Amino acid sequence: MVYQIGNMSLNCIREVFRCEADNVCICQDVNSSSDTCYTLITIKDHALARTMIESFEKAGKKFLATAPHPDGFLVLFPYRSERRLSQFYAGTHISNEDCEKICVNLITECMTADMPYPLLYLILSQDQIDLDKDCSVHFGYGLDLSAYDTSVGEKECANICARIILRLIEPKAEAKAISYEILKRKVPRGGYNRFVDIFRDVRITTEAETKTGIVKRVKAFIKRNLGRFFKILIIACGILAVMVLLMLITQLIVGDIPFFRLFNNPFKEIGTESMLQ
Numbered sequence: 584m585v586y587q588i589g590n591m592s593l594n595c596i597r598e599v600f601r602c603e604a605d606n607v608c609i610c611q612d613v614n615s616s617s618d619t620c621y622t623l624i625t626i627k628d629h630a631l632a633r634t635m636i637e638s639f640e641k642a643g644k645k646f647l648a649t650a651p652h653p654d655g656f657l658v659l660f661p662y663r664s665e666r667r668l669s670q671f672y673a674g675t676h677i678s679n680e681d682c683e684k685i686c687v688n689l690i691t692e693c694m695t696a697d698m699p700y701p702l703l704y705l706i707l708s709q710d711q712i713d714l715d716k717d718c719s720v721h722f723g724y725g726l727d728l729s730a731y732d733t734s735v736g737e738k739e740c741a742n743i744c745a746r747i748i749l750r751l752i753e754p755k756a757e758a759k760a761i762s763y764e765i766l767k768r769k770v771p772r773g774g775y776n777r778f779v780d781i782f783r784d785v786r787i788t789t790e791a792e793t794k795t796g797i798v799k800r801v802k803a804f805i806k807r808n809l810g811r812f813f814k815i816l817i818i819a820c821g822i823l824a825v826m827v828l829l830m831l832i833t834q835l836i837v838g839d840i841p842f843f844r845l846f847n848n849p850f851k852e853i854g855t856e857s858m859l860q
Contacts, residue, residue: 585613586623588650588657593623604628604729605655609662620662621647622724625655631728632656635702638733642699660724668712668720668747674754682755684718686748686785692720693744694778701735702726707743741775748785762788 586593593610599622600607606625611618626632632655639646648659674682689712696703706712711723749766756763765784768774775781
């Protein structure tokens with residue numbers, strides 16, 4: 584089936600699913616020579632379509648395109664290849680660094696998403712998070728819109744995001760101990776109001792490790808060079824002992840130590856005149 588939106592003629596190449604509230608399919612523009620794909624949602628309920636449009640306008644966000652249709656209201660979203668985070672994240676087999684990258688990228692994607700919070704909440708709750716091979720994250724739009732709730736804000740989105748991140752770092756609980764314990768305490772009671780708070784708690788283990796790492800490196804340097812420091816100290820003590828012995832011999836022989844003359848002012852007296860007057 585071909586759907587007309589503006590100057591695009593969208594041919595459905597794959598149907599994702601059908602539900603009571605909406606239908607979702609992947610389309611390509613038959614008028615374009617590119618292979619770009621789009622996610623096309625047909626909203627069957629006119630009241631739901633109006634609610635979505637109003638929430639986008641209120642948040643200052645825009646759809647890629649919209650159009651009325653005999654089957655409902657058409658809404659166009661981007662499409663990228665699906666690689667679900669829930670299926671491709673192997674927490675026990677990735678490095679601590681990659682684990683943190685994925686968590687930070689997920690939070691960043693949520694913070695910069697060009698959509699209102701009610702739609703973001705559905706994406707997070709309906710497993711529409713895709714993980715790329717470089718640890719970046721993007722969202723899918725194969726959504727059941729029947730649970731679209733305009734009362735949802737950043738707090739609800741932040742807390743569901745925190746639950747996802749807690750599952751991601753759980754296999755790394757020992758390495759990410761501080762972050763894991765903080766999230767484990769906050770998540771059950773919905774303790775997050777903003778995404779930036781999650782970001783801070785995810786990064787806190789790394790920051791603590793960085794500070795501790797400096798101390799460890801200093802201690803390791805001292806330990807590695809302890810023998811060298813001891814040798815330098817012995818040599819310095821030997822030189823000092825020789826200098827003291829030479830000064831003692833000089834004192835016994837000539838009754839004076841020429842070295843100390845460096846610290847006396849030779850111009851205090853000239854002849855019989857004192858320079859201190």
